[in-house]
Amino acid sequence: xxxxxxxxxxxxxxxxxxxxxxxxxxxxxxxxxxxxxxxxxxxxxxxxxxxxxxxxxxxxxxxxxxxxxxxxxxxxxxxxxxxxxxxxxxxxxxxxxxxxxxxxxxxxxxxxxxxxxxxxxxxxxxxxxxxxxxxxxxxxxxxxxxxxxxxxxxxxxxxxxxxxxxxxxxxxxx
Amino acid sequence: xxxxxxxxxxxxxxxxxxxxxxxxxxxxxxxxxxxxxxxxxxxxxxxxxxxxxxxxxxxxxxxxxxxxxxxxxxxxxxxxxxxxxxxxxxxxxxxxxxxxxxxxxxxxxxxxxxxxxxxxxxxxxxxxxxxxxxxxxxxxxxxxxxxxxxxxxxxxxxxxxxxxxxxxxxxxxxxxxxxxxxxxxxxxxxxxxxxxxxxxxxxxxxxxxxxxxxxxxxxxxxxxxxxxxxxxxxxxxxxxxxxxxxxxxxxxxxxxxxxxxxxxxxxxxxxxxxxxxxxxxxxxxxxxxxxxxxxxxxxxxxxxxxxxxxxxxxxxxxxxxxxxxxxxxxxxxxxxxxxxxxxxxxxxxxxxxxxxxxxxxxxxxxxxxxxxxxxxxxxxxxxxxxxxxxxxxxxxxxxxxxxxxxxxxxxxxxxxxxxxxxxxxxxxxxxxxxxxxxxxxxxxxxxxxxxxxxxxxxxxxxxxxxxxxxxxxxxxxxxxxxxxxxxxxxxxxxxxxxxxxxxxxxxxxxxxxxxxxxxxxxxxxxxxxxxxxxxxxxxxxxxxxxxxxxxxxxxxxxxxxxxxxxxxxxxxxxxxxxxxxxxxxxxxxxxxxxxxxxxxxxxxxxxxxxxxxxxxxxxxxxxxxxxxxxxxxxxxxxxxxxxxxxxxxxxxxxxxxxxxxxxxxxxxxxxxxxxxxxxxxxxxxxxxxxxxxxxxxxxxxxxxxxxxxxxxxxxxxxxxx
Numbered sequence: 001x002x003x004x005x006x007x008x009x010x011x012x013x014x015x016x017x018x019x020x021x022x023x024x025x026x027x028x029x030x031x032x033x034x035x036x037x038x039x040x041x042x043x044x045x046x047x048x049x050x051x052x053x054x055x056x057x058x059x060x061x062x063x064x065x066x067x068x069x070x071x072x073x074x075x076x077x078x079x080x081x082x083x084x085x086x087x088x089x090x091x092x093x094x095x096x097x098x099x100x101x102x103x104x105x106x107x108x109x110x111x112x113x114x115x116x117x118x119x120x121x122x123x124x125x126x127x128x129x130x131x132x133x134x135x136x137x138x139x140x141x142x143x144x145x146x147x148x149x150x151x152x153x154x155x156x157x158x159x160x161x162x163x164x165x166x167x168x169x170x171x172x173x174x
Numbered sequence: 175x176x177x178x179x180x181x182x183x184x185x186x187x188x189x190x191x192x193x194x195x196x197x198x199x200x201x202x203x204x205x206x207x208x209x210x211x212x213x214x215x216x217x218x219x220x221x222x223x224x225x226x227x228x229x230x231x232x233x234x235x236x237x238x239x240x241x242x243x244x245x246x247x248x249x250x251x252x253x254x255x256x257x258x259x260x261x262x263x264x265x266x267x268x269x270x271x272x273x274x275x276x277x278x279x280x281x282x283x284x285x286x287x288x289x290x291x292x293x294x295x296x297x298x299x300x301x302x303x304x305x306x307x308x309x310x311x312x313x314x315x316x317x318x319x320x321x322x323x324x325x326x327x328x329x330x331x332x333x334x335x336x337x338x339x340x341x342x343x344x345x346x347x348x349x350x351x352x353x354x355x356x357x358x359x360x361x362x363x364x365x366x367x368x369x370x371x372x373x374x375x376x377x378x379x380x381x382x383x384x385x386x387x388x389x390x391x392x393x394x395x396x397x398x399x400x401x402x403x404x405x406x407x408x409x410x411x412x413x414x415x416x417x418x419x420x421x422x423x424x425x426x427x428x429x430x431x432x433x434x435x436x437x438x439x440x441x442x443x444x445x446x447x448x449x450x451x452x453x454x455x456x457x458x459x460x461x462x463x464x465x466x467x468x469x470x471x472x473x474x475x476x477x478x479x480x481x482x483x484x485x486x487x488x489x490x491x492x493x494x495x496x497x498x499x500x501x502x503x504x505x506x507x508x509x510x511x512x513x514x515x516x517x518x519x520x521x522x523x524x525x526x527x528x529x530x531x532x533x534x535x536x537x538x539x540x541x542x543x544x545x546x547x548x549x550x551x552x553x554x555x556x557x558x559x560x561x562x563x564x565x566x567x568x569x570x571x572x573x574x575x576x577x578x579x580x581x582x583x584x585x586x587x588x589x590x591x592x593x594x595x596x597x598x599x600x601x602x603x604x605x606x607x608x609x610x611x612x613x614x615x616x617x618x619x620x621x622x623x624x625x626x627x628x629x630x631x632x633x634x635x636x637x638x639x640x641x642x643x644x645x646x647x648x649x650x651x652x653x654x655x656x657x658x659x660x661x662x663x664x665x666x667x668x669x670x671x672x673x674x675x676x677x678x679x680x681x682x683x684x685x686x687x688x689x690x691x692x693x694x695x696x697x698x699x700x701x702x703x704x705x706x707x708x709x710x711x712x713x714x715x716x717x718x719x720x721x722x723x724x725x726x727x728x729x730x731x732x733x734x735x736x737x738x739x740x741x742x743x744x745x746x747x748x749x750x751x752x753x754x755x756x757x758x759x760x761x762x763x764x765x766x767x768x769x770x771x772x773x774x775x776x777x778x779x780x781x782x783x784x785x786x787x788x789x790x791x792x793x794x795x796x797x798x799x800x801x802x803x804x805x806x807x808x809x810x811x812x813x814x815x816x817x818x819x820x821x822x823x824x825x826x827x828x829x830x831x832x833x834x835x836x837x838x839x840x841x842x843x844x845x846x847x848x849x850x851x852x853x854x855x856x857x858x859x860x861x862x863x864x865x866x867x868x869x870x871x872x873x874x875x876x877x878x879x880x881x882x883x884x885x886x887x888x889x890x891x892x893x894x895x
Contacts, residue, residue: 046536081576137747138537143248143662144211
């Protein structure tokens with residue numbers, strides 16, 4: 001039984017605290033009952049990322065066992081799609097839209113300002129784990145361009161001068 | 175045994191009863207926009223404020239509801255107040271504070287607050303009636319002067335000028351009955367107008383409130399049904415809303431409201447009256463072409479799949495709206511999810527599919543949750559699942575999320591993504607219609623294509639094909655964004671010119687700047703200059719101009735947009751979204767991007783333009799899928815139409831639009847500088863020198879061209895060149 005192996009601690013040196021939670025294991029088992037069960041790999045990865053905020057190699061290893069898909073294939077799939085992250089993201093995730101409408105309206109400058117203020121680059125997390133910056137390709141809110149999304153809140157018509165105010169909303173102190 | 179259609183009609187009667195009891199007969203209905211864009215603009219607070227006020231004033235005959243996005247994103251959050259017998263009012267940019275006033279003055283005391291509505295419609299709400307004349311090419315243009323003149327003369331003669339407002343709308347698709355005029359709020363459409371009939375209408379209806387039944391068009395069209403609820407008649411300009419017919423009108427989360435606007439009637443009708451081949455023939459006759467970009471005839475795709483043997487076939491709705499600057503699919507799904515499901519069912523029935531999938535971007539959480547609810551509601555009513563409406567036909571729909579890969583909009587890549595693999599395209603043929611998902615015949619249709627299907631079934635292929643141009647039928651939805659005054663979603667008949675979309679519907683360029691280009695078709699499309707503004711919007715005309723229709727992103731650029739920079743932006747996008755499978759796309763886009771980077775860094779040299787052209791042609795011809803084949807388009811069209819900007823960058827080392835920072839110099843005008851020290855204090859690299867009250871200078875060697883000095887100078891002394 002694959003499940004028996006589960007209560008061992010993490011196999012690699014990553015900081016992930018534990019193995020997959022019960023509900024995700026149960027979801028995988030349900031998927032395994034359906035036809036073309038391997039097609040549920042991406043939904044499973046979404047579930048894991050939603051739960052932990054990122055995909056650690058150990059989770060992928062466990063998925064490989066449970067779904068009977070080679071770990072190499074899972075890594076291949078997970079690395080192909082931009083939405084999957086392999087490093088823990090900040091508590092507050094800042095996404096600056098670099099879609100066409102936002103770009104034409106100067107979202108590049110807003111990104112620069114966030115990077116300057118937080119001292120990190122895109123796809124990085126501040127050392128205290130509070131903030132991370134991502135670039136996004138269009139949230140479909142182009143009429144509000146330029147758009148910044150922090151966690152789930154959408155800020156429209158953002159100007160570089162508002163960056164400090166937005167960061168302050170999430171408790172950022174210089 | 176009742177037929178599927180009878181079952182559905184019974185379902186609708188009950189739904190209408192519930193909706194009516196709840197809504198349309200009560201004196202006042204307040205709807206608040208609810209979509210990603212509306213919520214970002216603050217619609218949730220507005221809704222909450224209305225809810226609190228209604229709680230406080232319990233017993234009022236007012237209902238509060240949510241509707242999808244109406245398309246004018248720049249004016250959000252929006253609130254519509256529909257009061258029986260009155261002209262619907264649309265309030266723009268509503269805040270919780272404005273809600274207090276709207277509630278107090280309008281809801282409680284019946285006084286419209288015109289300051290909160292669109293300025294253009296001042297006076298509208300004092301009017302008793304609005305007469306909207308169809309300004310479509312077919313009926314109006316031939317008779318325009320005499321009909322409009324007849325209305326104006328008679329209204330003046332009868333002394334009704336301050337009570338009646340005359341407006342024009344886009345083609346209403348009633349060309350055989352034209353010229354037509356719609357009278358608001360009576361909800362009456364008069365047909366086949368002549369100056370004599372107009373005189374009679376003015377005397378009897380407008381002056382004495384007697385509706386003249388003999389001239390009223392008694393038919394019904396899906397599109398006209400929701401007309402009275404749109405509110406502000408100026409709001410939609412030259413639009414004809416076929417696929418967006420319910421967006422901003424019905425509550426997207428209410429099955430009852432969808433049923434009440436003839437929802438699921440089209441699928442019930444075909445289940446009762448038609449075999450799959452008849453459905454294909456109807457769509458063939460309508461001339462519908464794929465709205466996802468390619469423009470391939472929808473019926474032809476279906477025919478291929480239908481002709482394949484076997485019962486395991488799949489129908490996929492492509493809602494992987496990856497083009498940056500396009501949000502039609504999101505808006506449609508958020509505003510009217512059931513229409514998409516119904517369209518998918520119609521297509522599934524036509525090709526004989528056993529199951530449908532909606533492949534949607536994970537970046538659209540609200541759209542996903544509304545779709546999930548719609549599927550659950552449809553299943554609960556027996557409109558989806560086994561033995562649909564007692565017809566014996568089984569069809570199930572499942573949602574699959576994308577994970578942020580643009581290339582998955584390509585058919586074969588999308589199929590691999592659903593299969594749980596990397597979304598990399600494969601060689602066609604075999605086409606998915608022959609061998610697609612799990613090797614079975616599969617048809618993939620775009621969201622907008624599917625949204626057209628209920629209209630085609632219920633209003634007929636002849637009517638549908640009367641709209642649009644000879645080779646492009648129906649309407650097209652565009653996501654209008656960029657430097658245009660009215661940003662948002664617009665739906666216009668095919669053949670409308672770019673000028674009409676940008677200037678009439680879009681309201682022209684923001685801040686009165688000069689128009690430079692319009693970009694259609696997203697990263698696969700091209701930039702068209704002012705000379706091409708009179709190009710009609712249809713598949714073939716746009717292709718002839720070097721761009722494509724694409725999925726419908728339309729980004730307007732003004733004099734402050736650098737075309738080399740824009741080309742670089744798009745190429746950067748396609749380069750990073752290239753899946754890496756074929757060499758021309760993977761390496762070619764990289765090589766082109768490097769040249770563009772060099773040019774915008776001021777290091778361009780003789781021969782670069784030729785290299786770009788040559789690489790572009792190779793990538794176009796040799797790439798495996800549409801992503802690579804179209805990737806060079808933005809560069810090639812900007813080279814063709816804005817070659818002078820490339821030359822300015824390469825030979826003169828100048829960026830005419832003032833965007834490419836490496837090519838800019840900031841200088842301080844000694845005449846204007848008063849020595850206030852503002853720039854010196856703010857300069858991040860301390861490259862400005864000068865004593866207080868003396869002229870300051872910028873050390874060009876250290877300047878990083880950040881533009882801070884320009885922003886902070888209050889005396890316009892800093893110039894950018």
